[in-house]
Amino acid sequence: MECHAASGERSVRRGKFARGDIVRINLDPTVGREQQGAARPALILTPGAFNTSGLAVIVPITQGGQYARHAGFAVTLSGAGTQTQGVVLCNQLRVVDLEARSAKRIETVPEAIIEEALARVQTLFDYS
Incomplete structure (x- = not known):
């Protein structure tokens, strides 16, 4: 069951989030240096099967x-055709916990965009 918000966003119950979804999240x-935000957009990187646990990597x-831009960790959404x-x-x-x-x-x-983001995340764990 989905709830429609006035802004066009929708609350989604567990199991309805997929890799590549942009969510607004608190x-x-x-x-410290963690990205802050009470209502920040974020990209879900984990597949739907994992997200059914209620958890997701974002x-x-x-x-x-x-x-992040200068260090090569940023993926731009410019030209991606997204509203965000x-x-x-x-x-x-x-x-x-979504x-x-x-x-x-x-x-x-x-x-x-998903592929580029996953590739950049993978470089964080490169141990070769």
Whole structure:
């Protein structure tokens, strides 16, 4: 069952989130250099089968992200055809409880954005 919000966002019950969905999510509380935001867009990187647990790996989206841009960890949404603009901060990934953090699906990114984000996340764990 879905709830439609006035802004076009919709609350989605467990199991309805997919890899590539952009969600609006409450990332507070945060500490230190973690990306903050009570209502921040984020990209879900984990597949739907994992997300049915209620957890998902997400990366926040921001209009800033200068360090991530210069360090090669940012994926731009410019030209992706999405309503959400900014950069995906692939160096700020985290596991979140989608329901507890009131996630609402906004839209889905093209496959090329998902692939680029996953490739940049993989470089964080490169141990070769």
